Amino acid sequence: MKDTSLVVAGMATLAAGTYAFRLSGQVLRARISxxxxxxxxxxxxxxxxxxxLVASTALTExxxxxxxxxxxxxxxxxxxxxxxxxFLVVVLAAAAVTALLRLAGVx
Amino acid sequence: xxxxxxxLERAVxxxxxxxxxxxxxxxxxYGAIAVASGLPLWVPAxxxxxxxxxxxxxLFVGIVAAGGSPFAAALAGLLVNSRHLPYxxxxxxxxxxxxxxxxxxxxxxxxESVVFALAQEDLRAKRAAYWACGLGVLICWxxxxxxxxxxxSAVHDTNAFGLDAMFPAVILALIVKDLRDSRILRAxxxxxxxxxxxxxxxxxxxxxxxxLIAVLLxxxxxxxxxxxxxxxxREGAR
Numbered sequence: 112m113k114d115t116s117l118v119v120a121g122m123a124t125l126a127a128g129t130y131a132f133r134l135s136g137q138v139l140r141a142r143i144s145x146x147x148x149x150x151x152x153x154x155x156x157x158x159x160x161x162x163x164l165v166a167s168t169a170l171t172e173x174x175x176x177x178x179x180x181x182x183x184x185x186x187x188x189x190x191x192x193x194x195x196x197x198f199l200v201v202v203l204a205a206a207a208v209t210a211l212l213r214l215a216g217v218x
Numbered sequence: 219x220x221x222x223x224x225x226l227e228r229a230v231x232x233x234x235x236x237x238x239x240x241x242x243x244x245x246x247x248y249g250a251i252a253v254a255s256g257l258p259l260w261v262p263a264x265x266x267x268x269x270x271x272x273x274x275x276x277l278f279v280g281i282v283a284a285g286g287s288p289f290a291a292a293l294a295g296l297l298v299n300s301r302h303l304p305y306x307x308x309x310x311x312x313x314x315x316x317x318x319x320x321x322x323x324x325x326x327x328x329x330e331s332v333v334f335a336l337a338q339e340d341l342r343a344k345r346a347a348y349w350a351c352g353l354g355v356l357i358c359w360x361x362x363x364x365x366x367x368x369x370x371s372a373v374h375d376t377n378a379f380g381l382d383a384m385f386p387a388v389i390l391a392l393i394v395k396d397l398r399d400s401r402i403l404r405a406x407x408x409x410x411x412x413x414x415x416x417x418x419x420x421x422x423x424x425x426x427x428x429x430l431i432a433v434l435l436x437x438x439x440x441x442x443x444x445x446x447x448x449x450x451x452r453e454g455a456r
Contacts, residue, residue, distance in 0.1 A: 162397070
């Protein structure tokens with residue numbers, strides 16, 4: 112691992128900043144009103160960010176392709192979620208499909 | 219806790235319980251992945267308790283384990299967590315508690331507790347759902363992370379169980395409701411494509427941020443859209 116104190120500083124930054132986000136929304140809510148359009152854009156930006164996160168964690172490893180097993184599991188999960196399957200089913204299906212594919216020799 | 223039981227319907231409590239169980243499972247994979255990628259147990263343990271926001275923690279651990287700077291990892295995590303600001307805006311005052319309670323109640327704000335709070339009708343039920351889910355996640359997420367880290371130290375190949383597929387699946391399940399809006403879906407696909415295209419060239423974490431550029435697709439709103447979509451905050455899946 113990297114220098115421990117650097118990692119601790121990074122963790123503290125993330126924890127403090129996250130708390131600040133949580134608190135500032137609450138404080139702002141009590142004081143000013145955003146135009147609904149801005150709130151929607153912020154919200155959409157979060158969804159886009161998370162979608163990009165899904166794509167990169169599902170399909171990439173380091174700077175390259177992750178192999179087929181993981182994205183296949185995530186794809187099955189996506190189809191199940193789209194068809195409104197229960198959350199737990201969606202998540203376990205992703206792990207199960209990926210694990211079975213690896214068991215079958217697909218990386 | 220007894221007042222929570224009195225205020226909330228049984229079905230809502232069951233959903234919250236199931237959600238916390240799922241969070242526990244993801245926590246298991248988080249802890250296992252963290253130690254499998256070479257980090258000591260205390261990193262996921264402390265992180266899960268003090269950050270308490272799964273996606274950003276996975277990102278942080280992923281970047282640091284890949285050799286990235288912890289500070290860059292924290293910034294990437296903060297960008298992912300910026301959605302808590304609109305969450306705080308969407309919660310009616312009083313849901314997170316008052317006075318000193320609010321300082322603690324603010325910490326348990328996450329995708330799950332916000333979704334359940336927004337789904338309830340009156341303020342009392344919103345507050346009860348928020349706290350029930352928030353406290354449940356506060357127990358299950360760090361609990362799962364520590365247990366996963368202990369198991370992960372023993373089990374070397376966590377990938378064999380497909381645990382690495384659980385995280386993207388969870389995020390996908392949480393945003394799938396938003397993706398039913400075709401404009402959001404288009405922007406999300408564009409953002410994902412940009413992130414993937416940037417992956418070979420940029421350091422870990424940055425491709426996801428570059429994907430944010432797709433929000434520009436939404437800046438010019440068609441007339442009338444403001445009337446159609448009123449909900450300021452997405453109501454996550456499940």
